[in-house]
Amino acid sequence: MPEATPLQLVEAASKAGFDYGGMWVDVESWTAKTTREVRAALRETGLPLLDVEVVWIKPGGLDPDHIRIVDIGIELGARNILCVSSDPDAGATRDKLAALMxxxxxxxxxxxxxxxxxxxxKTIRQATDILRQIDSPLAALLVDALHWRRSGGTLPDIAAIPPEWISYAQLCDARDPGADPNDPVAILDEAVDDRVALGRGDLPLRPLADMLPPNLPIAVEERSRALRDNFPDLNARAAELLRTSRAWMDGSIA
Structure with missing residues (x-):
């Protein structure tokens, strides 16, 4: 729901009947008033936040905006902060993650x-190597089914993750062979526009889900142009996402 306001995200998740919501924080437009309004909406709906995103680590020092996103997540009672890194220095990524923790x-x-x-x-093994160097109970590794598949991840890689690192996971489906891993434009286009509903694609979702801890919270990361186009109303879109996701989780979609 890239066009949704923070309050619309809360409303859509709550009306559809999701167990959790997720929140995108645009630091350019987010104010103290936004925090107050979103916190009030979460309290009124009883909707807990599974995550807040995105802390996008880049070369250079620790970005004060990233500290701010963490603070917003804490104020909103979110369970998780989602971080990615575009810093080619793995040691610097480690240090900035450790500072956030x-x-x-x-x-x-x-x-x-x-x-x-x-x-x-890029890979689960790179992420694992970084996190092993950080001694913090707040450290976690987020597995997105699409990125795991496209980066060559395997089920043994999932099995090797220390259970205490897994706070939640992101599931979606996609069609194989999918984006060329050597084409960064195609990779991004698939990630933001071409995911499909759970069970409607070719990703090995059942084996992946079986490797995750029981009762793990799941974020459905179905970024899809078709979903946006076919369900322009945000509440209807959320309801459709929940319908297809529940159908797969209940086993009515293979």
Whole structure:
């Protein structure tokens, strides 16, 4: 729902009947008033936030806006912060993630590193190597089904993740062979426009889900041009997303 306001995101998730919501924080437009309004809406609807995104780590020092996003997540009671890195220096990525975790110490929020071919931390093994160097109970590794598949991830890679690192996961489906892993434009286009409903594509979702801890919260990351075009109304779009996702999770879609 890239066109939705923060309050519309809360409304759509709540009206559809999701167990959790997710929140995109645009630091350019987000104000203290936004935080107050979103917090009030979450309280009124009873909707908890599964995650807040996105902390996009880039070369250079720790970005004050990233500290701000973590603070917003904590104020909103979110369970997770989603981070990706475009810094080619793995050590610098590690240090900035560790600083975010240190800043969030004393809270219950988890700082999740997501990997993908669109970023500099491209694979699950790269992400694992970075997190192993950070000694923090807030460290977490976020698996997105599409990025895991396109970066050559395997089921043994999932099995090797320390269980304490898995705070939630992002599921979607997509058609194989999908984007060329050597074409960054195609990779990004697929990620933001060409995902499909759970069970409607070719990703090995059942085996992947079977490897995840039981009762793990799941974010459905179905960024889809077709979904946006066919359901321009945000509440109808959320309802359709929940319908197809529940059908797959209940086993009525293979």
């Amino acid at each position: 240190e800043h969030a110490s004393g809270s219950d929020i988890r700082i999740n590193l997501e990997f993908g071919m669109f970023a500099e931390v």
